[in-house]
Amino acid sequence: MKILAVSPHLHSGVTTRILMRDVLxxxxxxFCAAVYFFGWRAAALTLTCATTAALAExxxxxxxxxxxxxxxxxxxxxxxxxxxxxxxxxxxWMAALxxxxxxxxxxxxxxxLGCNIFNPALSGRAFLLASYAAYMTNWTRPFDAVTTATPxxxxxxxxxxxxxxxxxxxxxxxxxxxxxxxxxxLGETSALALLLGAAYLLLRRVIxxxxxxxxxxxxxxxxxxxxxxxxxxxLSGGLLLGAFFMANDYATTPMSTRGKxxxxxxxxxxxxxxxxxxxxxxxxxxxxxxxxxxxxxxDRLDEHKK
Amino acid sequence: xxxxxxxxxxxxxxxxxxxxxxxxxxxxxxxGMGLAFTFVLTFSNFFVSLLRRFIPEETRIPLFIIIAVTxxxxxxxxxxGFAPDLYQALGIFIPxxxxxxxxxxxAEAFAYKNTVLAALKDGLLNGVWFTFGLLVLAGIRxxxxxxxxxxxxxxxxxxxxxxxxVLPPGGFLLIGFILAAIxxxxxxx
Amino acid sequence: xxxxxxxxxxxxxxxxxxxxxYLYVPLAQHIGAPAKPLxxxxxxxxxxxxxxxxxxxxxxxxxSPVSGEVVEQLRIRxxxxxxxxxxxxxxxxxxxxxxxxPHYAPPSELSTEELRDIIREIGLVGMGGAAFPTHVKVSxxxxxxxxxLILNAAECEPYLNADYRLLLEHPEEVVTGLxxxxxxxRAVWVVAAIEDxxxxxxxxxxxxxxxxxxxxxVLPSVYPTxxxxxxxxxxxxxxxxxxxxxxxxxVVVANVGTAYQLAVSVRTGLPLxxxxxxxxxxxxxxxxxxxxxxxxxxxxxxxxxxxxxxxYRIVSGGPMMGFSVSALDIPVTKATSGLILLxxxxxxxxxxxxxxxxxxxxxLGLLPYQDRGMEYCMECGLCAFVCPxxxxxxxxxxxxxxxxxxxx
Numbered sequence: 028m029k030i031l032a033v034s035p036h037l038h039s040g041v042t043t044r045i046l047m048r049d050v051l052x053x054x055x056x057x058f059c060a061a062v063y064f065f066g067w068r069a070a071a072l073t074l075t076c077a078t079t080a081a082l083a084e085x086x087x088x089x090x091x092x093x094x095x096x097x098x099x100x101x102x103x104x105x106x107x108x109x110x111x112x113x114x115x116x117x118x119x120w121m122a123a124l125x126x127x128x129x130x131x132x133x134x135x136x137x138x139x140l141g142c143n144i145f146n147p148a149l150s151g152r153a154f155l156l157a158s159y160a161a162y163m164t165n166w167t168r169p170f171d172a173v174t175t176a177t178p179x180x181x182x183x184x185x186x187x188x189x190x191x192x193x194x195x196x197x198x199x200x201x202x203x204x205x206x207x208x209x210x211x212x213l214g215e216t217s218a219l220a221l222l223l224g225a226a227y228l229l230l231r232r233v234i235x236x237x238x239x240x241x242x243x244x245x246x247x248x249x250x251x252x253x254x255x256x257x258x259x260x261x262l263s264g265g266l267l268l269g270a271f272f273m274a275n276d277y278a279t280t281p282m283s284t285r286g287k288x289x290x291x292x293x294x295x296x297x298x299x300x301x302x303x304x305x306x307x308x309x310x311x312x313x314x315x316x317x318x319x320x321x322x323x324x325x326d327r328l329d330e331h332k333k
Numbered sequence: 334x335x336x337x338x339x340x341x342x343x344x345x346x347x348x349x350x351x352x353x354x355x356x357x358x359x360x361x362x363x364x365g366m367g368l369a370f371t372f373v374l375t376f377s378n379f380f381v382s383l384l385r386r387f388i389p390e391e392t393r394i395p396l397f398i399i400i401a402v403t404x405x406x407x408x409x410x411x412x413x414g415f416a417p418d419l420y421q422a423l424g425i426f427i428p429x430x431x432x433x434x435x436x437x438x439x440a441e442a443f444a445y446k447n448t449v450l451a452a453l454k455d456g457l458l459n460g461v462w463f464t465f466g467l468l469v470l471a472g473i474r475x476x477x478x479x480x481x482x483x484x485x486x487x488x489x490x491x492x493x494x495x496x497x498x499v500l501p502p503g504g505f506l507l508i509g510f511i512l513a514a515i516x517x518x519x520x521x522x
Numbered sequence: 523x524x525x526x527x528x529x530x531x532x533x534x535x536x537x538x539x540x541x542x543x544y545l546y547v548p549l550a551q552h553i554g555a556p557a558k559p560l561x562x563x564x565x566x567x568x569x570x571x572x573x574x575x576x577x578x579x580x581x582x583x584x585x586s587p588v589s590g591e592v593v594e595q596l597r598i599r600x601x602x603x604x605x606x607x608x609x610x611x612x613x614x615x616x617x618x619x620x621x622x623x624p625h626y627a628p629p630s631e632l633s634t635e636e637l638r639d640i641i642r643e644i645g646l647v648g649m650g651g652a653a654f655p656t657h658v659k660v661s662x663x664x665x666x667x668x669x670x671l672i673l674n675a676a677e678c679e680p681y682l683n684a685d686y687r688l689l690l691e692h693p694e695e696v697v698t699g700l701x702x703x704x705x706x707x708r709a710v711w712v713v714a715a716i717e718d719x720x721x722x723x724x725x726x727x728x729x730x731x732x733x734x735x736x737x738x739x740v741l742p743s744v745y746p747t748x749x750x751x752x753x754x755x756x757x758x759x760x761x762x763x764x765x766x767x768x769x770x771x772x773v774v775v776a777n778v779g780t781a782y783q784l785a786v787s788v789r790t791g792l793p794l795x796x797x798x799x800x801x802x803x804x805x806x807x808x809x810x811x812x813x814x815x816x817x818x819x820x821x822x823x824x825x826x827x828x829x830x831x832x833x834y835r836i837v838s839g840g841p842m843m844g845f846s847v848s849a850l851d852i853p854v855t856k857a858t859s860g861l862i863l864l865x866x867x868x869x870x871x872x873x874x875x876x877x878x879x880x881x882x883x884x885x886l887g888l889l890p891y892q893d894r895g896m897e898y899c900m901e902c903g904l905c906a907f908v909c910p911x912x913x914x915x916x917x918x919x920x921x922x923x924x925x926x927x928x929x930x
Contacts, residue, residue, distance in 0.1 A: 031848050033917040035903030036841040036864055037527075037680060043875055043910045099872065121493070132506075136513070141875040141911075158497035235878070282878035282891070329889070 047100035049233045053224030054107055060207050060217035064169035065115035069213050073110040075119045079126035080106030087135035101140050102130050108148035108272060111214025112265055116165050125151040145319045146279045149312050166210040177210045179264045180308040204262040215265040225271035237287035238275040245295025253303055269311035279319045283329040290325060293318045342459060343466030344515055348434045352426050353467060354504040360483045363471030365419040371460025373404040373430050378456030381444040397440040405431045435459060473507060474498045527680035530808045536687045536798050538812040539823040541588045541613050545816035546598050548608040551855035552653040554580030559609060565592045568620040570792050573609055582655045583645035586611060587795040587814040589618040599852050601838035601845045623791040629698055637706035644793035649779030651839050653857035659774050660707040670773045671709035672757055673700050675716045676748030679840025682860045684798040685778035686720055687810045692782060693726030699781030701735060707774045712736035715757045717743035746902040750775050752885050764898040794856060801825060803863035813854050820850035822861055833866035842903040872911040880905035880915060890915045896922045
């Protein structure tokens with residue numbers, strides 16, 4: 028058998044599946060941290076989300092009569108990422124529903140991998156937050172699962188009561204924030220674990236440095252200018268998870284260098300605005316979703332240039 | 334199936350979305366709205382058709398609206414008088430029936446050109462279809478978003494309502510999915 | 523990323539291999555007008571004898587690589603899959619030289635005009651792959667001024683080592699050839715552009731006196747440094763217009779094989795009859811061979827036995843821009859720089875995941891994931907190389923360009 032094909036006849040060997048596998052590997056430290064801090068529920072939630080996501084992908088393939096792309100692992104990544112931005116106390120069936128929404132509605136109904144407008148995991152989270160607000164904001168302390176406020180929520184209250192920046196530090200020390208021993212979503216609390224994963228992805232050139240950089244930098248600068256504790260804001264909430272794993276999701280972010288910087292900047296501004304003056308203590312999820320809508324526009328900036 | 338649904342102003346023509354989104358959070362509201370609407374549409378169709386020889390071409394649209402306004406006002410007062418709870422729930426959307434595209438659409442496209450009897454029948458049918466559309470939406474939204482049907486607990490008490498469904502985005506999403514499902518059907522030959 | 527591929531034949535010296543019994547010499551191996559046959563069926567030809575020529579300006583002469591008998595004129599497939607006229611010659615294994623072969627003056631005494639005539643006589647073309655006639659390149663029209671000659675010693679395609687071996691084994695010939703080309707083109711500045719993975723050839727070039735007239739530019743070994751437009755930009759900083767030639771910015775780019783051949787021809791009087799072909803790929807014992815033009819792929823030395831029956835993707839030229847061929851009855855031409863055998867793997871394209879790898883990879887800054895702007899694409903293949911969804915990006919670009927051309 029002779030293979031006739033158009034050049035090039037070589038391939039880098041890096042396929043979608045390998046990229047997604049790398050993302051899963053990069054999420055492993057955060058997963059371990061989640062299980063360490065929040066116990067078996069963290070594992071159960073992650074497993075539930077990943078499984079439901081995969082099943083939703085299969086179902087979509089069956090309904091829409093297309094080849095199923097389950098082997099490219101993108102659905103599993105979506106499921107795990109969704110689990111990482113859920114509170115540890117969330118009932119499993121809610122997680123499953125959110126995961127189904129993420130993959131079936133936010134991704135497959137829009138045409139599947141690469142065609143979706145909104146980040147599927149964050150869409151799933153937004154769906155759950157809108158539907159089950161009480162459950163989605165029921166934060167528990169690490170280790171003993173006692174209900175408490177997240178450091179950011181505490182900071183938001185502190186800001187409202189015009190407390191000084193020092194009072195943040197009483198909520199959670201930098202060390203606790205860095206290691207992840209604070210209340211929050213499953214996978215977002217441990218900055219250390221997330222940075223490890225991000226470093227792996229950057230080294231493997233799976234993700235681009237531009238979106239996370241402009242995202243984190245703009246948040247830091249705005250928080251600094253607003254007289255807030257910039258480092259606290261960088262380490263707390265879902266910012267690191269969002270910046271490294273969601274603000275550079277391939278399908279829902281711009282493709283050009285400039286576009287990526289603009290996208291990160293937009294996310295940073297929106298996150299800061301929501302955190303400082305918005306009704307929610309945390310703004311990562313909605314900032315990225317809002318910026319997702321601007322992606323076609325940002326992409327057009329560079330289309331005609333060349 | 335698709336052909337049949339085409340008759341439904343909500344799903345076939347995508348008309349009357351404002352009430353279809355706003356009042357379908359509960360079945361009771363949807364039914365009240367549907368009935369009020371059907372009443373207005375039937376009578377406005379009837380009178381437009383009856384007076385079609387006296388309505389000059391140039392000023393027909395304001396006149397259609399005046400006819401519709403008459404019945405909207407009647408409905409508004411009737412509901413306010415006999416069903417104050419419903420009146421509270423529907424609020425501004427009762428007066429807004431007058432600017433519903435379906436009213437003007439049927440008047441312009443059908444009643445103005447057809448006999449009184451045909452216009453009456455057309456108004457009634459469209460009203461019923463519109464009510465059907467509202468009920469479908471409201472049924473899903475109320476059941477999912479509150480776990481009730483016409484206010485009665487329909488799902489087990491442990492059910493945690495999916496709030497999104499009764500929020501405006503949920504309404505939009507639901508209509509989107511229903512339309513997508515309808516369009517997915519093969520067109521009738 | 524490609525260094526492993528090159529290693530396969532990097533240390534394999536160029537071996538001259540005997541010509542096969544039958545050779546199929548195409549009359550159109552170059553860009554431009556096909557040559558007209560000058561010999562008839564049954565005629566006896568000698569090695570180096572002119573067997574095809576035409577009066578057109580953009581064309582190249584064709585010579586008999588062996589002595590023997592013209593069996594017939596026939597149509598034969600070229601690597602691109604087109605049928606071209608060719609002369610089938612039966613080798614008598616005497617390698618009897620044509621008595622009319624010219625004797626050229628020593629290199630230092632040749633004038634620009636003489637050199638241009640010699641280049642045309644010996645049928646010299648760009649031996650990197652495009653086969654553009656060299657005499658056209660070095661004789662620019664009056665309105666174009668050439669001031670720079672660049673020796674393309676980048677050879678960035680994976681697997682290929684034909685140029686590298688020539689540089690290593692015959693630096694003095696390459697340098698002489700470069701000097702002659704510079705004179706022929708009346709170039710003021712001469713630059714030898716070499717990728718930094720071939721630094722070991724620089725010593726040889728220096729010993730042969732290249733620094734007397736040329737500057738050596740060491741470029742990072744990143745594919746596609748050797749693509750003309752990229753090379754011109756990187757060495758002299760001039761931007762070749764999207765649909766233009768290096769000539770438009772006063773530059774002539776010459777291939778190593780071309781320079782070498784010119785020097786050899788001036789020394790021996792023999793025209794372009796054979797070339798170095800890298801025979802490599804996913805099989806044991808790859809190598810570099812000096813192969814007569816017109817040798818069928820099936821007769822090329824160094825290929826694994828019965829490879830025609832095995833599952834291979836057979837690529838003529840480099841694996842990034844070469845052509846995969848459907849049969850083995852295709853002759854080696856002046857532009858065949860390599861014959862690469864790759865294991866047959868079949869892929870289907872998946873959906874674009876918008877990862878932007880193609881955008882980052884494109885040396886021209888195009889957006890390969892969409893059609894817009896792709897008329898400038900030079901088909902280097904990097905976008906498809908890095909695409910995780912294995913989309914047929916080069917194919918799309920070609921189709922787009924073709925559609926655009928047919929619209930005009």
